[in-house]
Amino acid sequence: MIQRCEVLVIGGGQAGLATAFYLLRAGVSTIVVDNQEAPGGAWRHAWPSLTLFSPANASNLPGMMMPSYPGFPPAEHVVNYFSRYEQRYDIPVQRPVEIVTVTKLNDGFVAEDSEGKQWQSRSVVAATGTWSAPFVPYYPGEFSGQQWHSAHYPGPEPFVGDRIAVVGGANSGAQIAAELTKVGDVTWYTQGEPRFMPDDVDGRVLFRRNRERLRAMQSGEEDPGPESALGDIVVVDSVKEARDSGELQSHPMFSSLDEVDADHLIWCTGFRPAVGPFRSLMHGLTPEVDGLFPVGYGEALGPGSATITGVAPFAKEAARKAAERVGKTIR
Structure with a gap:
């Protein structure tokens, strides 16, 4: 038919x-x-x-x-x-x-x-x-634990008491790492220092900025710049709490999976x-x-x-x- x-x-x-x-x-x-x-x-x-x-x-x-x-x-x-x-x-x-x-x-x-x-x-x-x-970048070496992607992250229950490596310096990486600090030993890997947006920035601010950009593009004016100019991570309550308490600390990105000593590896590396x-x-x-x-x-x-x-x-x-x-x- x-x-x-x-x-x-x-x-x-x-x-x-x-x-x-x-x-x-x-x-x-x-x-x-x-x-x-x-x-x-x-x-x-x-x-x-x-x-x-x-x-x-x-x-x-x-x-x-x-x-x-x-x-x-x-x-x-x-x-x-x-x-x-x-x-x-x-x-x-x-x-x-x-x-x-x-x-x-x-x-x-x-x-x-x-x-x-x-x-x-x-x-x-x-x-x-x-x-x-979902996108997972290639790294040499082998990881013997269980690998996940943020697309299929089920919440903290399967990770209680475990060692967890979280990869990714944007919103999903920060939120998942922050949540898991409450239940396990988290190592948060990022490319460079995490770029937190100002604490008072939420989706309303980003929406207004995006509308300003769209109007500028349509009228041929100078692009005021993407929301990433403010940072990569929206500071929601759970991220703010973990960051301010010192539980959410980033580590330099590994160069080989052989370097990852954890029970779980969660890729928050986008789509x-x-x-x-x-x-x-x-x-x-x-x-x-x-x-x-x-x-x-x-x-x-x-x-x-x-x-x-x-x-x-x-x-x-x-x-x-x-x-x-x-x-x-x-x-």
């Missing part, structure tokens, strides 16, 4: 939902396919203590406020919000669907999933994110864009064919484009271009 629509959105996380919102509002025939079992995108797989950096009223997809929450919302709150968002706007999400290939077909595309089902569309929105493509189905149609994140629109993969696509609130202008622009291909308008 072949399903047909004007725009196929691949990915049902924040980027896919935001883009579908604009498309559907303009009357564009849209199908969203998602490889998860239920709503929530990558937030379904967050470790138990992970929270947003911003309060709920500053963490919104277009059209619908996130329900209130005291403090910074946890992943479960985000997942519930995404589910309600799908319901409110009647977003036609089909799941679980694992798209394996996307091919150019005349003036449109055909996408095929792992079971051989196909979708044909005039345009495709690539919104597959990064969570399914790469999960663009496997589109790889033949893109150079990096730049499409090489008309009608393919990547949304939400991070700084390479624009400031704040991989955040819940920040993705909206990029989703709207992709939706606008896709709608134009079928003679419809998004303002």
Whole structure:
């Protein structure tokens, strides 16, 4: 069976939902396919203590406020919000669907999933994110303990009383290392000294900075600089407590796995864009064919484009271009 629509959105996380919102509002025939079992995108797989950096009223997809929450919302709150968002706007999400290939077909595309089902569309929105493509750098040597990646970090329970090596000097590395100092012996490896942002900086500050950057870029003004100019680590309460108590101390990066004396090694080394189905149609994140629109993969696509609130202008622009291909308008 072949399903047909004007725009196929691949990915049902924040980027896919935001883009579908604009498309559907303009009357564009849209199908969203998602490889998860239920709503929530990558937030379904967050470790138990992970929270947003911003309060709920500053963490919104277009059209619908996130329900209130005291403090910074946890992943479960985000997942519930995404589910309600799908319901409110009647977003036609089909799941679980694992798209394996996307091919150019005349003036449109055909996408095929792992079971051989196909979708044909005039345009495709690539919104597959990064969570399914965790990155682990190569180091020589051997490590005899258990290795993890932050994508699959389950919380502190499996590490009680153990020696844990945590690699990575950004948010996930600092948060996971800080949490584990409460249950085990942690060695936190970073490239250089950790760069903590000022203690009063949270997601609201970063959002305003990203909007200022976007406005400057659109008007041809000088780029005021990325949020990394402020540092690499948002000082959430758990990180502040561990840092100020002296429990969170960084160590120079090892040069070989043979140097790591621990029971566990946790790589907090980020992700790469999960663009496997589109790889033949893109150079990096730049499409090489008309009608393919990547949304939400991070700084390479624009400031704040991989955040819940920040993705909206990029989703709207992709939706606008896709709608134009079928003679419809998004303002």
